[in-house]
Amino acid sequence: MSWxxxxxxxxxxxxxxxxxxxxxxxMFGVMRIINxxxxxxxxxxxxxxxxxxxxxxxxxxxxxxxxxxxxxIVGYLLQRTMLERSLRAGQLVPxxxxxxxxxxxxxxxxxxxxPDVHSLDAGRIGPASWHVSNTLSIPWFDVxxxxxxxxxxxxxxxVLRRTQLGRELRATAEDPDTAELxxxxxxxxxxxxxxxxxxxxxxxxxxxxxxxxxxxxxxxxELLYAFEAVVIGGIGSLWGTLxxxxxxxxxxxxxxxxxxxxxxxxxxVVFLAVLVARSAYGAPRIRYALRRFA
Amino acid sequence: xxxxxxxxxxDVRHGLLQAVRHVSxxVxxxxxxxxxxxxxxxxxTLLRAIAGAHRPVGGRVVFDGRxxxxxxxxxxxxxxxxxxxxxxxxFPNLTVEENLxxxxxxxxxxxxxxxxxxxAFPLLEPLRRKRAxxxxxxxxxxxxxxxxxxxxxxxxxxxxxxxxxAPVVVEGVYDSLRTLIESGTTIVLVEQDLTRAMGVADHxxxxxxxxxxxxxxxxxxxxxxxxxxxxxLRRREATA
Numbered sequence: 001m002s003w004x005x006x007x008x009x010x011x012x013x014x015x016x017x018x019x020x021x022x023x024x025x026x027m028f029g030v031m032r033i034i035n036x037x038x039x040x041x042x043x044x045x046x047x048x049x050x051x052x053x054x055x056x057x058x059x060x061x062x063x064x065x066x067x068x069x070x071x072x073i074v075g076y077l078l079q080r081t082m083l084e085r086s087l088r089a090g091q092l093v094p095x096x097x098x099x100x101x102x103x104x105x106x107x108x109x110x111x112x113x114x115p116d117v118h119s120l121d122a123g124r125i126g127p128a129s130w131h132v133s134n135t136l137s138i139p140w141f142d143v144x145x146x147x148x149x150x151x152x153x154x155x156x157x158x159v160l161r162r163t164q165l166g167r168e169l170r171a172t173a174e175d176p177d178t179a180e181l182x183x184x185x186x187x188x189x190x191x192x193x194x195x196x197x198x199x200x201x202x203x204x205x206x207x208x209x210x211x212x213x214x215x216x217x218x219x220x221x222e223l224l225y226a227f228e229a230v231v232i233g234g235i236g237s238l239w240g241t242l243x244x245x246x247x248x249x250x251x252x253x254x255x256x257x258x259x260x261x262x263x264x265x266x267x268x269v270v271f272l273a274v275l276v277a278r279s280a281y282g283a284p285r286i287r288y289a290l291r292r293f294a
Numbered sequence: 295x296x297x298x299x300x301x302x303x304x305d306v307r308h309g310l311l312q313a314v315r316h317v318s319x320x321v322x323x324x325x326x327x328x329x330x331x332x333x334x335x336x337x338x339t340l341l342r343a344i345a346g347a348h349r350p351v352g353g354r355v356v357f358d359g360r361x362x363x364x365x366x367x368x369x370x371x372x373x374x375x376x377x378x379x380x381x382x383x384x385f386p387n388l389t390v391e392e393n394l395x396x397x398x399x400x401x402x403x404x405x406x407x408x409x410x411x412x413x414a415f416p417l418l419e420p421l422r423r424k425r426a427x428x429x430x431x432x433x434x435x436x437x438x439x440x441x442x443x444x445x446x447x448x449x450x451x452x453x454x455x456x457x458x459x460a461p462v463v464v465e466g467v468y469d470s471l472r473t474l475i476e477s478g479t480t481i482v483l484v485e486q487d488l489t490r491a492m493g494v495a496d497h498x499x500x501x502x503x504x505x506x507x508x509x510x511x512x513x514x515x516x517x518x519x520x521x522x523x524x525x526x527l528r529r530r531e532a533t534a
Contacts, residue, residue, distance in 0.1 A: 167396040171385045178383040181347060183371035183400030183445055 005136040006257050010250030012138070014229075015146025016211065018245030020204040021226040021233075022153055023197035025241045028230070030173045030193040033083060033094045037101035038201055039223030043216070045071055045202025046209035047109055050118055060120040060206055067206065068199050075198030079191040087190075102219060109216035120209035145207050149245070152200055153238050160238075169193055228271040247274075298323040298480050299344070299449055304353035306336070306343045313339040315504040316353070321449070321497075326481045328495035330488060331524060335501040337484040338380050341451045344482070345377035346370040357449070371400045376447035380454050380484075382438040386427035390418055390437050393426050397444035404446030405477075411440035414470060432463035439470070450474065452483040456490065468494065488520060502526050 024038045035041075045067055052063040082101070086093040122141055129139040160166035168189050172179040176186040208214060208222060225248065233244025248267045255266015299321040306314035314336045321327050329337045342348040344355055346367030354363045362370055384393050394408050412419045415436040421429060426437060435455055442450060452471075456464040471494060475481060485491040492498060492512055500508040500523040508515070508523035 164395070164398060167388065167392050168399055170388060170392075171396045174385045174387060175383060177347060177367075178379065178385070179396070179399075180367040181345060181371065181377050181379060181383075182397040182441055183368050183402075184396065185366075185368045185399075 002135050002257065003254075006253040007250055008136060008138060009142070010253035011246050012142035012146050012249070013253065014242070014246030014249030015142070015149040016204070016207065016245070017225050017229040017248050018242040019145060019149040019152060019200070019207065020222060021229040021241045021245055022149070022156065022238065023200035023204070024223075024226050025230050025233075025235075025238060026156065026193060026200070027197045028235060029237075030169055031083075031087065031094075031190055032091065033087065033098070034227075035197070036095065036098040036223065037105060037219070038098075038197075038226060039221070040102045040105035040219030041071075041074075041198050042201040042205030042208060042222060043109065043214060043219040044074075044105060045205030046120065046214055047113055047118075048202070049120055049206045049209060050113075053120060059123055060210055061123070064203065064206055067202055071199040071202035072195045075195035076191045078198065079194035080187075083194060084187060084190065102223075106216050106219060113216065115215055115217075117213040117215045118209070119213045120206065122210035126210065141211065145211070148203070148207070149242065152203070153242055156196075157238055165189075165192065225267070228267060232271055232274045296323050297321070298325075298358060299482070300354075300356040301340075301344065302354045302356065304340070304343060304350050304355065306339050306348055306350045308339070313504055314343065314350070317501075317504075317506055318353075319499060319506065319509065321480060321482060323448075324478050324480055325497060326475050326483070326495045327497045327499060328491035329482065329484045329499050329501060330486070330491050330520065331501035334503075336504040337501055338453050340501070341377060341453050341482065341484060342379075345375055345451055347377065347379075368399070371445050371447075372402065374402065374446070374448035375451065376400075376442035376445045376449070377451040378438050378442045378453060378455060380457070382434045384426040384429075384434055384437055384441070387425055389423050389425055390429070390433075391422040393437055393441050394444050397441050400445035402446040406443045406446050408444070411443055414443075414473070415440055417466075431459050432466065435459060435463070435467055436470075439467070443474075447479065449480045449482070452481060454484050454486065456485065456487060464490070488517065488524070492517070492520070500524055 020039070020042060024035060027033050027035050048067045048070065049060045049063040052058060052066065053060055082097055083094055086097040125140045125144060129137045131137045160170060168179065168184045172184055172186045172189045179186050179189070229245040229248050230241055231244065232247050233240030233242070247270060251270040252263050252267040255262035297320050302318050304314055304317045305312065317340060329340065331337050339348060343350050346365060350363065354361055356362070357373060357375060360373070362373065385396065388396065391408060394411055412422060417433060418436055418440065421433060426434065429437065439455065455467055459467070468490060471481070475494065483491070483495070495512055497509070497511055498515055498520060499506055500520055502523065507526070508519065
């Protein structure tokens with residue numbers, strides 16, 4: 001019955017990938033920016049929580065209270081100072097800008113925190129799990145992560161559907177010039193979208209730090225998983241991101257079941273298969289998903 | 295009547311092409327001005343420059359005594375300028391109601407609310423939860439005008455509102471325009487149909503190759519004068 005365990009663990013792992021990927025999906029959906037520094041920004045969140053837990057002796061959960069508002073501010077400033085300018089120069093430039101940011105963040109983290117592996121203490125919930133049978137046990141921490149991912153995606157959906165900010169975000173995503181003509185400050189809307197995306201990244205980063213060890217270069221590999229989740233789920237679609245994360249998680253667990261070394265490979269194979277299938281049969285559907293953001 | 299909009303020596307370019315050349319005119323508060331002219335005469339570009347969607351290379355735009363030439367489009371909306379763009383440009387995946395309420399971003403309070411717009415355009419009431427992309431041309435045009443009204447504008451700029459619509463639908467659009475004009479909204483409209491333009495406007499201005507070639511009050515111009523200016527024929531002036 002280990003297949004059932006794989007699928008359950010895959011779904012739970014998918015929750016983490018979805019949490020990591022939702023900020024990426026938001027930025028792409030609103031601004032068509034592929035933020036290559038997304039994983040690195042998540043890592044910065046983890047390191048900030050590490051600082052707070054070490055110096056103030058508080059739990060990482062409590063550390064979120066200052067880290068998340070800080071991440072909002074960082075995201076806002078990031079958009080206003082760097083991304084906004086690079087967006088004006090065309091589609092390719094933001095890609096290069098965020099790639100540079102990825103490298104700069106990794107080097108800065110290495111400079112200030114050493115290349116050692118650190119981790120955050122998840123508290124009592126960390127090692128606790130629910131033993132369903134001899135082959136299946138469900139870790140509470142993973143359930144919490146999936147719950148937070150669903151709550152974040154649901155919250156985003158609600159903001160996008162029900163609030164004035166959400167309407168302005170969707171209108172700007174569809175047609176920034178016309179949004180300006182009805183009184184929407186498109187640049188401020190972009191900055192708010194990035195602020196939200198970076199805050200979600202920081203949240204995912206803190207959870208990442210609690211589930212496994214992290215070092216200054218972990219951003220790139222985490223970005224890859226987040227990116228795969230976004231692509232599998234249909235670019236720019238929020239709930240698709242959760243589905244994509246879960247498919248990725250299950251593929252990795254099933255891959256690992258076949259051979260321990262096939263964990264990452266299982267995910268990559270499914271990612272490539274989806275990409276090939278999309279480009280061969282479903283290209284119009286990808287464009288459709290883009291337009292139907294959220 | 296006091297002057298609401300003043301355009302002075304405005305020059306607007308599309309790359310190398312100069313679309314608007316030294317255009318100057320004034321619009322008084324409560325007045326309706328019709329811009330006529332052939333395709334490519336610069337009418338749409340002029341409207342977009344007034345709305346802030348296109349930055350001019352020279353000249354000034356003064357609104358209500360304030361120089362707004364360098365002001366970004368979203369802030370012009372907050373001062374009371376609204377453009378109904380050519381081709382309607384609705385947000386296709388937002389519902390009719392969302393298309394209207396997104397314009398609340400202007401922060402201008404006044405008569406126009408979602409309910410008021412739906413009352414003014416009864417055809418939209420049953421469609422309020424439909425995606426804008428699924429509407430017919432006339433329904434889209436009504437939504438686009440309603441969306442502009444939601445910003446409670448003092449100056450409404452209308453770009454080819456009858457383009458691509460069935461005559462009976464155009465009639466409906468113009469009926470609602472007349473109501474607006476009577477309520478005192480200042481309007482500048484671009485219109486291809488001369489009869490319609492001269493039917494609603496106090497003033498008519500004809501553009502040719504980026505310049506104003508004829509301007510006058512409705513009563514002071516004949517249809518022939520406007521037609522000649524439209525096609526760039528000056529023989530009547532030469533013989534006069």
